[in-house]
Amino acid sequence: MTSYLVRRFFLMLLTLIGMSIVIFLLLRLMPGNIADIMFDSAGFVDPAEKAALEKELGLDLPIPVQYWEWISALVVGDLGFSYVSEMPAIDELAPRIPITVKLALMALGFSVLFGLPLGVISAVRQDTMLDYVLRVISLSGLSLPSFWLALLILMAFVTYLGEIPIYTDPPDNLWDELLLYTIPAAAVGFRTSAIIMRLTRSSMLEVLRQDYIRTARSKGATDNSVNYYHALKNAVLPVTTIIGFEAAFLIGGLIITETVFNIPGVAHFLVEAILMRDYPIVQNLVMFIAVVVVLINFIVDLLYAVLDPRIKYAD
Amino acid sequence: MIRKFSICAASAVLFAVSLGAGAALAQKSGGTLKVYHRGTPPSGSIHEEATNSTLSPYMPIFNNLVMYDQSKPTNSLDTIVPDLATKWTWNEDKSKLTFNLNTGVKWHDGKPFTAKDVVCTWDMLQGKRKAKFRKNPRKSWYKNLDKVTADSDTQVTFHLKRSQPAFIALLASGYSPVYPCHVSPRKMRTNPIGTGPFKFVQLKQNEFVKFEKNENYWKEGLPYLDAIEWTIIKSRSTRVLAFIAGRFDMTFNVDVTIPLLKDVKEQAPNAVCELRATNVSTNLIVNQDKPPFNDPDIRRAMVMSIDRDAFIKILGHGQTIKSGALLPPPNGVWGMEPEFLKTVAGYNPDVNANREKARAIMKSKGYDENNRLKVKVATRNIAIYRDPAVILIDHLKSIYVDAELETVETSNWHAKVARKDYSVGLNLTGIGVDDPDAMFYENYACGSQRNYTGYCNADLEKLFEKQSMMEDVEARKKVVWEIDKKLQEDAARPIIFNNKAATCWHPHVKNFTTMTNSVYNGWRLEEVWLDK
Numbered sequence: 001m002t003s004y005l006v007r008r009f010f011l012m013l014l015t016l017i018g019m020s021i022v023i024f025l026l027l028r029l030m031p032g033n034i035a036d037i038m039f040d041s042a043g044f045v046d047p048a049e050k051a052a053l054e055k056e057l058g059l060d061l062p063i064p065v066q067y068w069e070w071i072s073a074l075v076v077g078d079l080g081f082s083y084v085s086e087m088p089a090i091d092e093l094a095p096r097i098p099i100t101v102k103l104a105l106m107a108l109g110f111s112v113l114f115g116l117p118l119g120v121i122s123a124v125r126q127d128t129m130l131d132y133v134l135r136v137i138s139l140s141g142l143s144l145p146s147f148w149l150a151l152l153i154l155m156a157f158v159t160y161l162g163e164i165p166i167y168t169d170p171p172d173n174l175w176d177e178l179l180l181y182t183i184p185a186a187a188v189g190f191r192t193s194a195i196i197m198r199l200t201r202s203s204m205l206e207v208l209r210q211d212y213i214r215t216a217r218s219k220g221a222t223d224n225s226v227n228y229y230h231a232l233k234n235a236v237l238p239v240t241t242i243i244g245f246e247a248a249f250l251i252g253g254l255i256i257t258e259t260v261f262n263i264p265g266v267a268h269f270l271v272e273a274i275l276m277r278d279y280p281i282v283q284n285l286v287m288f289i290a291v292v293v294v295l296i297n298f299i300v301d302l303l304y305a306v307l308d309p310r311i312k313y314a315d
Numbered sequence: 316m317i318r319k320f321s322i323c324a325a326s327a328v329l330f331a332v333s334l335g336a337g338a339a340l341a342q343k344s345g346g347t348l349k350v351y352h353r354g355t356p357p358s359g360s361i362h363e364e365a366t367n368s369t370l371s372p373y374m375p376i377f378n379n380l381v382m383y384d385q386s387k388p389t390n391s392l393d394t395i396v397p398d399l400a401t402k403w404t405w406n407e408d409k410s411k412l413t414f415n416l417n418t419g420v421k422w423h424d425g426k427p428f429t430a431k432d433v434v435c436t437w438d439m440l441q442g443k444r445k446a447k448f449r450k451n452p453r454k455s456w457y458k459n460l461d462k463v464t465a466d467s468d469t470q471v472t473f474h475l476k477r478s479q480p481a482f483i484a485l486l487a488s489g490y491s492p493v494y495p496c497h498v499s500p501r502k503m504r505t506n507p508i509g510t511g512p513f514k515f516v517q518l519k520q521n522e523f524v525k526f527e528k529n530e531n532y533w534k535e536g537l538p539y540l541d542a543i544e545w546t547i548i549k550s551r552s553t554r555v556l557a558f559i560a561g562r563f564d565m566t567f568n569v570d571v572t573i574p575l576l577k578d579v580k581e582q583a584p585n586a587v588c589e590l591r592a593t594n595v596s597t598n599l600i601v602n603q604d605k606p607p608f609n610d611p612d613i614r615r616a617m618v619m620s621i622d623r624d625a626f627i628k629i630l631g632h633g634q635t636i637k638s639g640a641l642l643p644p645p646n647g648v649w650g651m652e653p654e655f656l657k658t659v660a661g662y663n664p665d666v667n668a669n670r671e672k673a674r675a676i677m678k679s680k681g682y683d684e685n686n687r688l689k690v691k692v693a694t695r696n697i698a699i700y701r702d703p704a705v706i707l708i709d710h711l712k713s714i715y716v717d718a719e720l721e722t723v724e725t726s727n728w729h730a731k732v733a734r735k736d737y738s739v740g741l742n743l744t745g746i747g748v749d750d751p752d753a754m755f756y757e758n759y760a761c762g763s764q765r766n767y768t769g770y771c772n773a774d775l776e777k778l779f780e781k782q783s784m785m786e787d788v789e790a791r792k793k794v795v796w797e798i799d800k801k802l803q804e805d806a807a808r809p810i811i812f813n814n815k816a817a818t819c820w821h822p823h824v825k826n827f828t829t830m831t832n833s834v835y836n837g838w839r840l841e842e843v844w845l846d847k
Contacts, residue, residue: 036730041357042452043365044764045733053449084355085520086505092520154556158582164560166553168546262548262557264522272355272521272549275726 008301012294019290020074020283024067027279033059034083034277057083070283080280084273089280093266097288100258100265102177104250106185111192112243116236118193119200124227126205134197141194146253150187150260166262181263188257192246199242203235210234237308244300248293344539346845348824350565351554352545355520358504361492362440365452365745367834370489371568372524372545374838375538376423377492377509380414380433380471381483383836386828388591390749390836391648392480392788395487399428399510409478409786416469420533422495423514430465435496437463437473448500453747455756455763456485459783480786484750489836512538512841521547532841539826539844551575559583564824564845569593569816569834573632576817588819589829592636592646595745597626597703599809600768605738607688612676614806617739618661619673620714625666626706626812636813637662639799640754646813647749647832651796660804673714682715689717693731694741696722703811704741732767742767744808749832751795755779759807770807823847 035053039045054060058069073080079089122134158164165184171177207213208231216230251267258268266285273281356369361377364370380400383390397403400414420428438444440457459482461474475482485491498508507515510533513526526543546563548554555575558566559582569591571579576588601608601617608614627635636646639659643650656662663669682688692708694700701722708718718739723731731737746754757763760779761771778798785791803809818829823846830837 031724032727032730037726038357039450039733040726040729041364041366041368042450043729044450044452045729046450046764047733049450052447056449082520084357085518086501151552154553158556158560162560164553164557164562166548166557166562168557168562259550260553262546262550262553264519268549269521277726 008298012298015294016287016290020071020287021067023283023286023290024070025063027277027282028063028066030274030277032277034279035059037276070280074284074287079284082273082281083278084276084281089284092269092281093285093288096264096266096269099263100251100254100267103181103185103188103254103258103263103265104247106178106181107189107192107250107254108243108247110185110189111196111246114189115193115196116200116239119197119239120204120227120232122197122201123204123208124223135201138194138197138201141190142198144190145256146188146191147256147260149190150184150257153183153187154260167264168262184257184261184263187261188250188253191253192250195242195246196239200235200239203238204231207231207235233307237304240303240307241300244296247296251289342539342826342842342844343846344844345541346847347542347544348540348565348840348843348845349563350543350545351557351563351567351570352524352547353551353554353567353570354549355547356518356524359507359515359518359524360448360500360504361490362436362494363448363450363452363500363504365490365747367568367745370835371838372526372543373507373515374489374492375511375513375526375543375840376507376515377494377511378420379486379488379491380416380493381487382489382839383487383830383833385837385839385842386826388828388831389646389648390484390487390830390832392484395483399433399493403483405480409480409784410475412473412475412482413466414471414473416471417533418469420510421531422498422510423508423529424495424498426495426497428493428495428510429468430471431468432496433471433493434463434465436492436494439494439500446500449504452765453490453757455760455765456753458756458760477780478784479752481750481752481783484748485753487836488748488753488833489838490747512839513540513543516542521549523547534841538841540840543840555579558586558819561821565820565827566818568838569818571817571819573634573815573817576819579817579819583819583821585822586819587822587824588817590634590815590817591829591831591834592642593745593814593816593834594642594647594749594832595743595814595834596638596640596810597699597741597743597812597814599707599806599811600732600737600740600742601806602735602738602740603768603770604735607680608738610680611805613680613688615660615804616673616676616680616714617711617716618803618806618809619669619676620710620716621661621707621809621811622666622710623662623812624664625710626703629706630702631812631815635815638813639796639803639810640758640808641751641795641799642749642813642832645831649749649751649754649792649795651799655796655800659800661809662803670713677715684715687715687717690719690738691721692718692739692741693721693723693737695725695728697725700741700743707741707811735769741811742808743814745834747833747835751779751791751798752783755782755798759802768808770802770805772801772805772807775801 035050039050082089082092118134122131125131154164167180171180213226213231216226254267255271258265270285354368356372357364359373361370361373379398381395382398384394384396387394399417401417403412403414405412416430422428439448459476459479461476464472466472494503495508512529512532514529516525516527518524524545528538528541557563579586579588601614603609623637627633639651641647641650643652661669692704694704704720708720711718757765759766759770761776775798778794782791782794820827825844825846827843828837
């Protein structure tokens with residue numbers, strides 16, 4: 001187990017180094033840079049002024065030098081300055097990350113809380129009216145784009161309640177914060193809950209047909225004990241994998257949700273930074289996301305061993 | 316009888332004065348004006364930007380020497396009023412413009428404002444100082460400015476190379492604030508300091524930009540508002556819904572499009588919405604260095620294929636404006652009037668006749684049904700650019716031109732145009748001041764950085780100068796129309812239509828005037844108040 005962990009750790013490190021190179025190069029491959037964009041807002045391009053700006057920002061240096069400057073600074077925790085606001089990148093990123101993390105956790109919580117039990121119910125009551133209704137709900141969750149759903153929610157609020165659940169001021173307390181994020185979290189989590197619901201259902205159906213379930217029933221175990229203790233415990237493994245993937249995928253959904261609900265999180269900020277070619281923001285933020293995703297995958301791998309005692313990692 | 320009349324007149328005057336006093340007393344101080352913003356301003360330095368995203372929120376930080384009367388909707392030489400200057404005088408040949416300045420004015424950091432600050436500002440704009448702007452988009456406005464001198468702490472003189480009576484119009488624009496000498500350009504981008512009615516508090520990217528009342532504002536009793544908060548909302552649907560729901564007092568400057576205006580009026584029937592000309596034109600740019608577009612006849616044929624009424628009907632719901640480079644009355648001051656406009660090639664309402672002539676030109680150049688000219692129409696990949704480009708492509712088909720749409724990521728647009736990496740493009744052009752000097756020198760003069768097509772006509776340059784030196788408005792207008800006609804017929808940057816859009820506010824916002832011929836001059840907000 002220990003040597004497995006060490007191997008996984010070095011693999012993680014290699015993955016991150018590879019990713020840093022890919023992130024850096026992809027950004028440079030995109031047409032245009034911050035100087036182009038800044039002159040775009042001024043409605044003209046003066047080649048001399050543009051060259052001076054590129055020099056000021058170090059964009060005239062060879063690509064390997066630029067990479068080395070970035071990565072060596074990153075290692076010591078220096079994230080540089082945002083090209084757009086001319087403020088330290090850490091000051092731009094740090095307050096936004098918790099907002100997105102909270103929103104993502106709430107969305108994930110919503111997905112699991114709805115998806116898992118409804119998936120079990122759907123499987124246990126297979127081919128009943130309740131199962132059909134839940135399957136329709138899960139299908140709509142998969143087919144409704146989250147931006148469209150989010151806009152419908154906003155329009156419904158404005159039309160019927162005369163209020164709009166968007167972020168315009170920071171919430172005063174935890175309760176306000178919860179209220180503020182509940183609707184966006186539900187909007188973005190609806191899709192994930194649908195995936196979890198469908199996967200739980202099919203996984204449960206498969207497990208419920210296993211011999212050991214029949215044995216448990218023949219031994220007189222109650223329905224609840226069979227469904228939730230014996231069956232769910234084994235059916236939940238593939239669902240856990242999907243929850244891991246979805247946690248990373250949620251970032252994509254959050255970009256739209258943060259834009260529509262005007263939440264000043266890091267997902268929407270990332271898109272804006274990409275459009276502005278704000279390299280220090282994008283590079284550091286994408287690296288951060290890469291670290292999080294790699295870590296989540298690592299944790300999910302470890303969770304397998306905890307959830308399924310049959311899985312053993314050889315030393 | 317005379318005595319009786321005098322008493323009546325005196326009573327009437329007293330009544331009028333008391334009404335005026337009543338109105339003044341009705342103004343309430345206090346409150347925060349909440350406005351939504353469409354996106355993070357690129358910087359806080361007005362002189363370095365050419366976008367409403369910076370100008371509208373940051374204009375209240377500054378003062379100009381003179382400005383356009385904020386209560387009058389049409390900007391003209393007659394509506395210019397003093398700001399930091401108490402008065403101005405011209406020398407006899409209108410080549411020296413002297414301003415007397417207010418005393419006791421302080422910058423937001425407490426330092427005194429003097430004539431040296433005015434000199435510094437225009438020295439920076441002319442690139443004469445060591446500290447430089449990163450970008451200087453209105454350099455061309457000051458082509459005729461020789462130097463600015465401080466005659467004393469309270470007097471400055473602008474020395475022009477030749478007579479330019481309308482020079483003062485440029486100084487009255489929201490784009491011409493006075494900057495402090497002692498603050499670096501970098502700080503002006505991130506934490507600007509002015510003498511204006513509001514002080515900069517904070518900008519958070521994608522969140523907000525906030526301003527607070529300048530308690531020591533040198534105009535007594537102003538401003539009325541305690542603060543202005545601009546909340547940045549990128550999604551147009553969200554921000555318009557938020558305005559309808561009453562989350563904001565006001566929309567962003569001309570953010571409500573004609574189709575959206577209908578929705579706003581339906582859902583917020585009490586909102587005040589003013590649909591105004593923006594003085595932003597949708598136009599055709601043709602790379603005059605690329606064959607066959609270096610041939611003026613081909614360019615002229617392209618211009619003659621355009622059915623402007625179709626654009627206006629489809630995109631502007633019949634409300635946008637047919638014009639040349641300059642915006643015509645009643646919205647603008649200098650544009651060609653309808654009867655004259657009809658005489659310009661391509662503006663004849665008989666589109667079929669125009670196209671017949673255009674086809675004849677194309678045939679004479681070897682193009683016909685069997686030998687069609689293939690071209691790409693480049694434009695920004697956003698709806699207000701893309702939509703007219705699609706219609707343009709359809710119109711070009713009528714003169715044996717098969718065009719294909721080439722969408723360009725918006726951030727790369729100007730870089731591409733500056734590289735002349737296009738043959739035909741569709742562009743939008745806004746102008747800060749409704750004055751021919753600004754329009755011609757910025758967009759059509761030889762060597763101007765914003766003259767995207769590189770059009771350069773020595774004869775017209777002489778006419779630019781001629782009109783610029785004229786004082787008589789009517790006489791100047793005739794020369795201006797002659798120039799505008801030539802610009803359109805030469806396809807220098809043919810105007811397809813002039814845009815309109817609305818700004819909306821709730822009825823409790825008082826004393827705000829939208830301007831009809833520029834969206835860049837009416838955002839000082841010092842006399843705006845909230846009746847809440």
